[in-house]
Amino acid sequence: xxxxxxxxxxxxxxxxxxxxxxxxxxxxxxxxxxxxxxxxxxxxxxxxxxxxxxxxxxxxxxxxxxxxxxxxxxxxxxxxxxxxxxxxxxxxxxxxxxxxxxxxxxxxxxxxxxxxxxxxxxxxxxxxxxxxxxxxxxxxxxxxxxxxxxxxxxxxxxxxxxxxxxxxxxxxxxxxxxxxxxxxxxxxxxxxxxxxxxxxxxxxxxxxxxxxxxxxxxxxxxxxxxxxxxxxxxxxxxxxxxxxxxxxxxxxxxxxxxxxxxxxxxxxxxxxxxxxxxxxxxxxxxxxxxxxxxxxxxxxxxxxxxxxxxxxxxxxxxxxxxxxxxxxxxxxxxxxxxxxxxxxxxxxxxxxxxxxxxxxxxxxxxxxxxxxxxxxxxxxxxxxxxxxxxxxxxxxxxxxxxxxxxxxxxxxxxxxxxxxxxxxxxxxxxxxxxxxxxxxxxxxxxxxxxxxxxxxxxxxxxxxxxxxxxxxxxxxxxxxxxxxxxxxxxxxxxxxxxxxxxxxxxxxxxxxxxxxxxxxxxxxxxxxxxxxxxxxxxxxxxxx
Amino acid sequence: xxxxxxxxxxxxxxxxxxxxxxxxxxxxxxxxxxxxxxxxxxxxxxxxxxxxxxxxxxxxxxxxxxxxxxxxxxxxxxxxxxxxxxxxxxxxxxxxxxxxxxxxxxxxxxxxxxxxxxxxxxxxxxxxxxxxxxxxxxxxxxxxxxxxxxxxxxxxxxxxxxxxxxxxxxxxxxxx
Numbered sequence: 001x002x003x004x005x006x007x008x009x010x011x012x013x014x015x016x017x018x019x020x021x022x023x024x025x026x027x028x029x030x031x032x033x034x035x036x037x038x039x040x041x042x043x044x045x046x047x048x049x050x051x052x053x054x055x056x057x058x059x060x061x062x063x064x065x066x067x068x069x070x071x072x073x074x075x076x077x078x079x080x081x082x083x084x085x086x087x088x089x090x091x092x093x094x095x096x097x098x099x100x101x102x103x104x105x106x107x108x109x110x111x112x113x114x115x116x117x118x119x120x121x122x123x124x125x126x127x128x129x130x131x132x133x134x135x136x137x138x139x140x141x142x143x144x145x146x147x148x149x150x151x152x153x154x155x156x157x158x159x160x161x162x163x164x165x166x167x168x169x170x171x172x173x174x175x176x177x178x179x180x181x182x183x184x185x186x187x188x189x190x191x192x193x194x195x196x197x198x199x200x201x202x203x204x205x206x207x208x209x210x211x212x213x214x215x216x217x218x219x220x221x222x223x224x225x226x227x228x229x230x231x232x233x234x235x236x237x238x239x240x241x242x243x244x245x246x247x248x249x250x251x252x253x254x255x256x257x258x259x260x261x262x263x264x265x266x267x268x269x270x271x272x273x274x275x276x277x278x279x280x281x282x283x284x285x286x287x288x289x290x291x292x293x294x295x296x297x298x299x300x301x302x303x304x305x306x307x308x309x310x311x312x313x314x315x316x317x318x319x320x321x322x323x324x325x326x327x328x329x330x331x332x333x334x335x336x337x338x339x340x341x342x343x344x345x346x347x348x349x350x351x352x353x354x355x356x357x358x359x360x361x362x363x364x365x366x367x368x369x370x371x372x373x374x375x376x377x378x379x380x381x382x383x384x385x386x387x388x389x390x391x392x393x394x395x396x397x398x399x400x401x402x403x404x405x406x407x408x409x410x411x412x413x414x415x416x417x418x419x420x421x422x423x424x425x426x427x428x429x430x431x432x433x434x435x436x437x438x439x440x441x442x443x444x445x446x447x448x449x450x451x452x453x454x455x456x457x458x459x460x461x462x463x464x465x466x467x468x469x470x471x472x473x474x475x476x477x478x479x480x481x482x483x484x485x486x487x488x489x490x491x492x493x494x495x496x497x498x499x500x501x502x503x504x505x506x507x508x509x510x511x512x513x514x515x516x517x518x519x520x521x522x523x524x525x526x527x528x529x530x531x532x533x534x535x536x537x538x539x540x541x542x543x544x
Numbered sequence: 545x546x547x548x549x550x551x552x553x554x555x556x557x558x559x560x561x562x563x564x565x566x567x568x569x570x571x572x573x574x575x576x577x578x579x580x581x582x583x584x585x586x587x588x589x590x591x592x593x594x595x596x597x598x599x600x601x602x603x604x605x606x607x608x609x610x611x612x613x614x615x616x617x618x619x620x621x622x623x624x625x626x627x628x629x630x631x632x633x634x635x636x637x638x639x640x641x642x643x644x645x646x647x648x649x650x651x652x653x654x655x656x657x658x659x660x661x662x663x664x665x666x667x668x669x670x671x672x673x674x675x676x677x678x679x680x681x682x683x684x685x686x687x688x689x690x691x692x693x694x695x696x697x698x699x700x701x702x703x704x705x706x707x708x709x710x711x712x713x714x715x716x717x718x719x720x
Contacts, residue, residue, distance in 0.1 A: 224604035315629040
């Protein structure tokens with residue numbers, strides 16, 4: 001649907017108007033306030049007719065401000081670089097709203113998260129407890145403003161049983177398992193060597209990051225908290241948070257700072273993809289490849305330390321700019337390292353990908369067809385390997401990406417090989433992006449002096465992390481965010497694993513799980529254990 | 545021919561491995577690979593610190609905290625919580641904090657993780673409430689023209705004194 005941007009905006013406005021909606025346009029964001037009866041219809045139109053991308057949904061406790069709860073659904077129109085925020089107000093005495101799951105299946109988890117944490121009920125769908133532990137007192141909803149951040153109910157440790165084996169064999173993977181790096185639990189039902197069905201049980205780790213930011217931190221402190229959402233792609237999260245607040249407050253950040261952000265983002269992407277390739281080789285048993293990938297990754301880690309002061313969790317992002325400049329000396333060193341890296345990586349990957357075992361294990365396994373990729377709104381390399389052409393760097397240009405030109409690798413095979421190739425190509429693209437940015441980087445300050453952040457403004461930003469799009473949604477408050485919602489890419493990618501693992505040999509399961517480059521702790525950032533002795537299963541989508 | 549080339553391709557890794565040799569260092573015996581920009585633990589200069597609390601407000605993980613007692617204000621640095629972001633160095637008004645490249649911070653005794661700077665607090669001459677640190681008061685006096693008469697009071701007494709003085713000047717007496 002290639003159309004002139006103004007034309008499509010008008011179309012969205014008339015669509016909202018026809019459903020009694022109220023539209024305000026703020027740069028690249030359309031805020032659409034709609035009565036809850038029209039929610040399903042507008043979601044259907046946006047998702048199916050206009051093929052907007054569903055990103056996440058956010059429940060907000062706005063009772064201290066206007067006496068209502070609200071749900072905001074974030075859609076993005078990737079062709080026209082538009083954010084569409086569909087907001088509906090929900091009565092606070094009997095919070096209930098129709099679910100849009102029938103039209104947008106990917107909404108499953110985030111609606112249940114809003115139910116657990118804010119007590120909003122969703123009609124027309126099956127509801128279950130997603131994130132709170134069993135034994136959590138009823139009627140205590142942690143993200144409601146009256147609940148203190150340090151509220152800790154007495155919870156008794158309980159155990160959870162795996163399903164009784166029927167005629168199918170049950171193979172549990174996790175919560176602690178050599179093939180997984182983080183506490184997550186998969187239950188594979190096998191018939192002989194073939195996986196028939198999968199159950200996924202996540203959300204074991206609670207960190208309460210959103211509540212913490214909303215209660216006891218200041219705007220600038222949250223940058224460092226955001227960086228700790230993920231151990232691998234932390235800088236994307238802090239950039240995303242900073243950009244969202246800057247967008248809400250309409251701050252004009254110095255160009256040089258935006259360039260530096262983009263450079264560091266790409267450095268992080270290279271290191272993350274190299275890490276992933278290493279892990280993938282390790283999983284298929286090609287440990288020599290693993291060692292060499294991590295050997296050349298070490299150069300990037302050193303480079304990151306040189307540019308930011310730390311190997312990981314760089315800590316250079318603040319609202320209004322960055323803290324560390326790149327001088328001529330560092331620029332030369334960076335270019336030198338990248339040249340070396342490119343040469344070595346090209347040599348190595350050609351060898352590694354031609355190893356017969358690697359080729360065989362990667363090709364044709366973990367298939368994810370395009371229809372399912374769209375249905376689950378998967379992100380990043382997983383989407384691009386299944387023929388979904390989306391990349392926030394190109395579609396929603398942020399930081400300094402609009403000054404660069406790069407290719408977005410898209411493969412249609414949808415198997416593990418395609419996901420590996422997407423990442424391999426992206427490493428070369430990233431190297432080229434850094435070179436372009438270093439070449440063009442303008443002079444000037446790197447930090448905005450003196451600014452203030454008005455209250456009650458909304459900012460939403462998508463940043464393309466190595467695993468896919470991070471979404472940060474911020475409502476500004478007094479000295480700290482009023483509401484801050486984070487959606488990590490793995491949150492959308494895990495449900496797709498069910499499709500990828502089905503009808504595949506059991507031996508490929510660890511590789512396929514690894515192939516989405518899962519980052520479970522990012523996904524769990526808000527969550528608590530849920531167990532109650534009884535068997536009660538999480539559903540990925542209906543019918544598990 | 546092509547087929548053979550493909551078959552022996554994986555073996556080329558041996559050539560690369562031979563060229564690169566060992567890349568790890570025998571760390572405790574050899575020096576670790578650190579870049580000049582590395583951020584390590586911080587050091588706080590006892591003499592320079594005025595106990596203003598700028599670092600306490602900025603510190604994201606609350607590694608720097610004030611421990612208050614009746615007449616002392618103690619700045620406590622807990623290295624176990626520190627994330628080495630060096631925000632405190634950015635915000636310190638007197639440059640009392642310096643960054644080091646030290647990262648070997650493991651210890652047998654958890655108490656070693658803490659370091660303290662004890663400041664004595666000032667007392668209000670009228671109501672004997674304690675206020676900011678002595679050094680902080682000195683710092684303020686150097687920078688802004690506050691009369692001794694006012695600076696020795698707590699903010700409450702200062703306000704009252706000011707209003708009273710104003711009322712004496714304007715109306716002639718202090719309103720009860």
